[in-house]
Every structure is written in C-alpha cells, then in structure tokens.
Amino acid sequence: MWVAIQRLSREIMSTESSPIDALPDATPSRLAQVTRAAGTVTRGLAFWTGITLAFAQVPLFAVGVTSTDPTLLVALLVANLAAFALGSDYRA
Secondary structure: HHHHHHHHHHHHHHOOOHHHHHHHOOOOOOHHHHHHHHHHHHHHHHHHHHHHHHHHHHHHHHHOOHHOHHHHHHHHHHHHHHHHHHOOOOOO
C-alpha cells in the first residue's frame, strides 16, 4: 500500500507543471526592444542637438542677429532647453 501511494505521488508530481513553468517568459518582446532602442536614439539626438544649438547661438550673438530679432533668440533658447531636457538621461 505504501509503495503504491509513493508511486502515485511521483506520477502526479511529474505530470504537474511546476510553478516556475507558470511564470511568463522573462525575455523582453521585440516591441519592447524596439521601443527601448528608439528611446535611446531619441535621447541621443536630443542631447547632441542641445549641444549643437548652444554652439550655434554664439555666432548669432557675434553677428548681432539676435539683437535685431529677439524672437529668434527666444526660439533658440526654448529649443535648446527642450533638447537638453529630452536628452538629459542620455549615456554615451
């Protein structure tokens, strides 16, 4: 009798799936990988755009374009701040 119970419990345990099998797959989906890559590219572009805009403003100050058109200065500053805000988490 005892041997039959042990054999039956082994059969039940071998046919049931383990709790680990019930967990979802830990590998990220293709969509998640593409989204993560797109976010990295976007942050990188924003970071380097912010740096480029900062250097692009220097000649505009030297020539005096920003003094004749203050709207251009404000637009460049807003674009620069937005680019730096978007690219602040970028790791080269």
